[in-house]
Amino acid sequence: MLRVKDIPVRVGRLGLVAGLLVALAAGCAEPPGPSPEQQAIFAQEVDQELVVPAVKNAMSFAVGEIVAPAGATVRLVMDNTETTSPAMVHNVVVVETERAVERVGQAAATAPDNIPDDDAILAYTPLARPGQRTAVVFTMPPPGRYPFICTYPGHFRFMQGTLVSTIPDV
Numbered sequence: 001m002l003r004v005k006d007i008p009v010r011v012g013r014l015g016l017v018a019g020l021l022v023a024l025a026a027g028c029a030e031p032p033g034p035s036p037e038q039q040a041i042f043a044q045e046v047d048q049e050l051v052v053p054a055v056k057n058a059m060s061f062a063v064g065e066i067v068a069p070a071g072a073t074v075r076l077v078m079d080n081t082e083t084t085s086p087a088m089v090h091n092v093v094v095v096e097t098e099r100a101v102e103r104v105g106q107a108a109a110t111a112p113d114n115i116p117d118d119d120a121i122l123a124y125t126p127l128a129r130p131g132q133r134t135a136v137v138f139t140m141p142p143p144g145r146y147p148f149i150c151t152y153p154g155h156f157r158f159m160q161g162t163l164v165s166t167i168p169d170v
């Protein structure tokens with residue numbers, strides 16, 4: 001027989017369980033939010049924003065070339081928001097020369113956050129997990145063509161593009 005005094009307890013427990021389930025569902029559906037540091041980078045005023053989207057669940061950048069004038073302050077964005085596969089973590093790492101691509105790409109596999117200590121790295125975004133965007137703000141280097149790669153282990157041979165720095169209009 002159900003006693004009246006049991007009812008609030010049962011409702012209370014059910015409420016707690018429901019609350020936990022909601023919290024768990026939210027935790028699974030949402031990627032971790034941007035860090036305060038990343039929020040500040042996204043809020044920063046820049047001359048130009050250069051967005052490099054990743055192709056959904058693929059080891060591929062959706063753009064091959066990004067262009068801005070030398071000396072401009074740019075925000076470089078890795079946009080991994082289309083992706084759902086947990087293996088498809090990406091970044092954008094700009095290096096000085098074509099020769100540096102192989103060296104940096106290989107060293108990155110075992111480096112902390114996949115960023116080796118190498119002078120040829122001009123700029124890099126943090127790793128973007130599925131559903132995330134990450135960014136870095138930097139000053140465009142002298143006019144020229146600079147390779148960019150994803151240094152997540154195994155990706156750099158497939159994920160390559162070019163940052164083109166143009167002569168600024170005077």
Ligand SMILES: [Cu+2]
Nearest residue numbers: 090150152155
């Ligand atoms: Cu990648």
